[in-house]
Amino acid sequence: MFLKLQPRGEASLAMSYFSPLLAGILTLLTGGVFFASLGHNPIDALAIFLIAPVSDLYGFAELCVKAAPIMLCAIGLSLTFRAQVWNIGAEGQLLMGGLTASAVALQLINVEAFWVMPVVLISGMIGGALWGLLAAWLRNSFNANEILTTIMFNYIALYILLYFVHGSLKDPEGYGFPESALFGDSALLPILLEDTRLHIGILLAMFAVVAAWVFLSRSFLGFQIKVLGLDSNAAKLSGFKHKRLVLLVMLISGALAGLAGAGEVTGPIGQLIPSISPGYGYAAIIVAFLGRLHPIGIFFASLLMALIYMGGELAQIELKLPLAVTSLFQGMLLFYLLACDVFINFKVKLKNTKPDFKTEHA
Amino acid sequence: MDIDLITNVFYAMVRTGTPLLIVALGELVCEKSGVLNLGQEGMMLMGAVMGFIVTLTTGSLILGFMMAIIAGMVMSMMFAAIALGLNANQVATGLALTIFGTGLSAFIGAAYVGVPITGLEPIAIPLLSEIPIIGKMLFAQDLIVYLSFVLFALVYWFFKHSRLGLIVKAVGENPHAANAIGLPVMKTRYLAVAFGGGMAGLAGGYLSLAYTPLWAENMSAGRGWIALALVVFATWRAERVILGAYLFGLASILNLVAQGLGYPVSPNLLAMMPYAATVLVLVMISSNVRKSRMYTPMWLGKPFHPHG
Numbered sequence: 001m002f003l004k005l006q007p008r009g010e011a012s013l014a015m016s017y018f019s020p021l022l023a024g025i026l027t028l029l030t031g032g033v034f035f036a037s038l039g040h041n042p043i044d045a046l047a048i049f050l051i052a053p054v055s056d057l058y059g060f061a062e063l064c065v066k067a068a069p070i071m072l073c074a075i076g077l078s079l080t081f082r083a084q085v086w087n088i089g090a091e092g093q094l095l096m097g098g099l100t101a102s103a104v105a106l107q108l109i110n111v112e113a114f115w116v117m118p119v120v121l122i123s124g125m126i127g128g129a130l131w132g133l134l135a136a137w138l139r140n141s142f143n144a145n146e147i148l149t150t151i152m153f154n155y156i157a158l159y160i161l162l163y164f165v166h167g168s169l170k171d172p173e174g175y176g177f178p179e180s181a182l183f184g185d186s187a188l189l190p191i192l193l194e195d196t197r198l199h200i201g202i203l204l205a206m207f208a209v210v211a212a213w214v215f216l217s218r219s220f221l222g223f224q225i226k227v228l229g230l231d232s233n234a235a236k237l238s239g240f241k242h243k244r245l246v247l248l249v250m251l252i253s254g255a256l257a258g259l260a261g262a263g264e265v266t267g268p269i270g271q272l273i274p275s276i277s278p279g280y281g282y283a284a285i286i287v288a289f290l291g292r293l294h295p296i297g298i299f300f301a302s303l304l305m306a307l308i309y310m311g312g313e314l315a316q317i318e319l320k321l322p323l324a325v326t327s328l329f330q331g332m333l334l335f336y337l338l339a340c341d342v343f344i345n346f347k348v349k350l351k352n353t354k355p356d357f358k359t360e361h362a
Numbered sequence: 363m364d365i366d367l368i369t370n371v372f373y374a375m376v377r378t379g380t381p382l383l384i385v386a387l388g389e390l391v392c393e394k395s396g397v398l399n400l401g402q403e404g405m406m407l408m409g410a411v412m413g414f415i416v417t418l419t420t421g422s423l424i425l426g427f428m429m430a431i432i433a434g435m436v437m438s439m440m441f442a443a444i445a446l447g448l449n450a451n452q453v454a455t456g457l458a459l460t461i462f463g464t465g466l467s468a469f470i471g472a473a474y475v476g477v478p479i480t481g482l483e484p485i486a487i488p489l490l491s492e493i494p495i496i497g498k499m500l501f502a503q504d505l506i507v508y509l510s511f512v513l514f515a516l517v518y519w520f521f522k523h524s525r526l527g528l529i530v531k532a533v534g535e536n537p538h539a540a541n542a543i544g545l546p547v548m549k550t551r552y553l554a555v556a557f558g559g560g561m562a563g564l565a566g567g568y569l570s571l572a573y574t575p576l577w578a579e580n581m582s583a584g585r586g587w588i589a590l591a592l593v594v595f596a597t598w599r600a601e602r603v604i605l606g607a608y609l610f611g612l613a614s615i616l617n618l619v620a621q622g623l624g625y626p627v628s629p630n631l632l633a634m635m636p637y638a639a640t641v642l643v644l645v646m647i648s649s650n651v652r653k654s655r656m657y658t659p660m661w662l663g664k665p666f667h668p669h670g
Contacts, residue, residue, distance in 0.1 A: 005448070005449065005667065007667065086453055088457070138641070138644075138645055141649075142645040142648055142649040143648040143649055143651050143654070144641070144644045144645045144648045144649075145591075145594065145644060145648065147400070147453065148587065148590060148591045148594070148640070148644055149641050149644060151584070151587045152584075152587070152588075152591070152637040152638075152640050152641045153637075153641070155583075155584050155634070155637040156634050156637050156638060156641075159630045159631070159633050159634040159637075160630075160634070162630045163628055163630040163631055166628075166630060167628070282461060285457060285461075286458075286461070289454060321469075322468060322469050322472030323468075324464075324465050324466075324467075324468030324469040324472065324579070325465075325469060326465070327461060327462075327464055327465030327468065328462065328465035328466055328469050329465075330461055330462075330465065331404075331458055331459075331461040331462025331463070331464070331465050331466070332462060334454070334457070334458035334461060334462070335440070335444060335455075335458045335459075335462060338444050338448075338450040338451065338454055338455050338458060339443075339444050339448055339450065341450060342448040342449060342450060345449070346448075346449065
């Protein structure tokens, strides 16, 4: 190693904004090299991956359709991460939200009334929130590590969903396919743009962005969460009720992820199927970091992540690449981001070649 | 229950627990040195896919297993470069490793899904494997299972009786003190992470070359995460890791047992069992705060910068 890290003493704010940008550029470069090594023209391949998907109105609408659930999950996750609660469970909370919303929507399948859709969405939020609260309760009362419990709850939620979609929620007239009946019209989210799948979910997500921003910058609870993240000892000394904050952030995060799940089944899907999320809950973790845990940052990072999803789908068709290219790019982006974040707290210097007692451990 | 069923359940329990045991032993060493690597799942999957491809193309199982170990180590060094070299947050870096490894393995393995190979066959040791009930479980397994017994003994001995084990523990308990008395903190941590990576790769290779000899996307199915919980369950002690691994093995084969006994239970509910058991066990172990603190490496997951 010829480089050494020198602490800055104070975190660099400029670097914390520059780092996601740098990570994005490095991901692009690596992506180009990667496509070239597979025998594709890197410029053309990157264009297919990142520009072609949004070159028309339909593509833009799809971008918003995919960004909405990611944004909802990531806003919730950012609150938990700020409070030093490592909620990895957005995926499971999303699935539980989708499941409970579906169960209610199927109960109301023949009801035509304006209140059906809000009731379905709220039941999705309740389902997700309860799933999140379960992990919060286990952490508060039994000291159980929330990283591991929320991951396990993701798997458990998936099997619960599969149990119901193969069981009592299966369409009796569906020729045995593991799918529910199509929901009634009044449970479906209204379409914003004709001939596209763009539904009001993106508006709900943008509302969540604004609400989170107000909550964090204007409310005392939001302030407490911020302090808890910056300095947990200071928070303890100020007498903030730590356990209550853990419950609160997990409640909000679970409810938002549940709303994302409800929005998927009542939006682009329209029924309950075995796979309602291509890993949106995991992608949201990357988005939360990439957006610097800030609502505005998360807004843009969600759009980028949605673009990567679409790029992966298009690369599968146009370049005959496996769909996994999406998660490959996601992982790469997070790796580069974490690596670039080193500049926030450290200066990287060339190592002195002369023997210097300070450098012997680096 | 007849004796044949019990014998077979014990046999399958050890076989199913083996990949968990191998990953968890690797993670145990890693965590003892103070490094929390949540990327087990990603390293396992890379081990599984790389091992599978090498065995498929060369026809050699040994080369496949070696490749699996190397793949896991290479992945773990990516983690180490960022989390140790650049002092990044270990939780986030581990997550990145899992996401990246899941994607990369699915990408590389896309062309190999469903291709059959001849997997590692069990070798029954004469006479010993004839012992009722435990004979088949302990002496009619494949070579990797026997190797896992050896690995367990080595790790147990390493921490109980070796000087190197003491160094690893010192580095995990208090890197500043260890650094002050001249122990190579960073080198120890890099090596511990590499060992963990190699073990995760080997466990992944076991899945694709022996346990179910084929490659499927995401085939580790959360075993890497369960192994992380296992280390907590074991309160960082090797002898409890092996016990836990087999208990989880048992929880994972409950569906076979239920089928064998003729109970009509939903396969989806039974598939949930290992994950539910993990939560249950975590709750039971962690609720005793004093006891779980006593064994947790003090510096677990916290970055160490010699001059920071």
